[in-house]
Amino acid sequence: MNTPDRPVCVLGLGLIGGSLLRAVVDSGRPAWGWNRSTGAVDAARADGYDVTADIASALQRAAEEDALVVVAVPMPAVDTVLESVAAHAPHCVLTDVVSVKAEMAAAVERAGLAPRFVGGHPMAGTSASGWLAADVDLFRNAVWVVTVDDDTDPDAWIAVADLALSSGSVVVPARADDHDRAVARVSHLPHLLAEALAAVGAQGGELTLRLAAGSFRDGTRVAGTAPALVSAMCDANAPALIDALDEALAALNGARDALVADASTETLVSAGHAARLRYDEQLQWWEITDVVVGSPSWQNDLVDAGRRGGVIQRLPRRA
């Protein structure tokens, strides 16, 4: 079966899973979904989608139709869902959209599903959550990490990259541990800083919050996300997050010392401004075009190109 025609079975219909079901159906592929709570199931059915609260039936159909199975539940619910996958659809290509990749890969390994698994993480979201917040365009022009390791199966990798590309994203290949260290810096740390800023602001009382303008509003935006989702995401990446947090604490302690000694924030402010300029420059994509999936050393070639900031915008050739 050509991957563009492979059906998709989405397990979990929150913001990310729900948006993915919408995007896949919108791209013309057959797709169905499962969700544990019937509220989202009823709402998705009312919107015309083929969904069920019975995970066994969703996965039996996936096995029959050789579907691509996507795990889209928070990390604490992953093991239970993978048990169902192992019971009903152990031979399907399997991916996920969970925000940590090493712990996800370990869970897949425990469930005996590693041979057909390729991890994924679309870098997209809003502070809203649940099916009602799902958006068919959530992944458009987003970056979608598709993991690569030494044992990754080329066909499974192509199938998962195709899902990301057909949802409107570009693909960034990365090792699971590289991914986790990166998102600790640019996703999980921003959440912790936003929570701390919100807390310090509110501690100042009503006048203080009345004076809050753009810098506070933007700096605390993601503190509006459901706290259980933020904690689940951060806690699952604790080791890498501790390292990133330590770097931030070192920078802030340095700024504190300089404020006390010289009433000067210049060192931190100069470094931060230069870093933000680097980020702005980095927004320009460069395209990985020369890797043939399945060729010798293709996994290392993809990992190296991803580390240098490259992205995949069209499905690569298959050796």
Next chain:
Amino acid sequence: MNTPDRPVCVLGLGLIGGSLLRAVVDSGRPAWGWNRSTGAVDAARADGYDVTADIASALQRAAEEDALVVVAVPMPAVDTVLESVAAHAPHCVLTDVVSVKAEMAAAVERAGLAPRFVGGHPMAGTSASGWLAADVDLFRNAVWVVTVDDDTDPDAWIAVADLALSSGSVVVPARADDHDRAVARVSHLPHLLAEALAAVGAQGGELTLRLAAGSFRDGTRVAGTAPALVSAMCDANAPALIDALDEALAALNGARDALVADASTETLVSAGHAARLRYDEQLQWWEITDVVVGSPSWQNDLVDAGRRGGVIQRLPRRA
């Protein structure tokens, strides 16, 4: 002279001063400006505004026409500008739009200009700077702090509040030290956290920046501001900023300890989310309507109402 007809002399034509000159002229009041660098003067003249690079002539005209004089230069340039005010227009009502209020009041005191001075701070801005970034609507629906202390002159206070209201803002009355503690929490601390986040993100290299999405983009937005402006603002409020920074460091160190001990960010994340909800609720204004400026204890009444989050939307009555 009725305050609505009082002319306005704006000293400094960067983002804030330039936007103010535009807004005042747009409201139909006579206004002129001064800027030290001739680049902004030429640009403002080309846009049809009455501006000069000669501060003495701008201020002599202010004295002749009993103008409201607005200091709109960064804190490090304030003393020099106030010397000119003292030399040429010592009897005009004087205000400012500088981001710290206690140090500004001290500079005004040193210059012998305290009797006619009322401090101001519009909580508005963008990461851009300079005359070319100036925007006639910058202050629309913004919060504009107008300071009150035990010696504040009622007529000067009305004149400055009127400037803020006629520029489209609401007025929040506050003591200078209350203001400085508040903006340390909700303006200066957000800048330091944004700088630290940008630095830690960029330190991760190209893959890391490639994976940066909304939380990093919003969390580092103000790190794009010209570093000299950020440092000038933060450094002038060093004592209050150190206190706010210490609260943030305590929260982040607590989160680090909990991550190490229990792989849990729940305490910080719950507190931050609750705080962000308080901020969202606070966005609703309540109006201060019962204070008559110049009546007994009017200064304390305004300070108390401001501390409880009240705003002024219409020019108060004068006793």
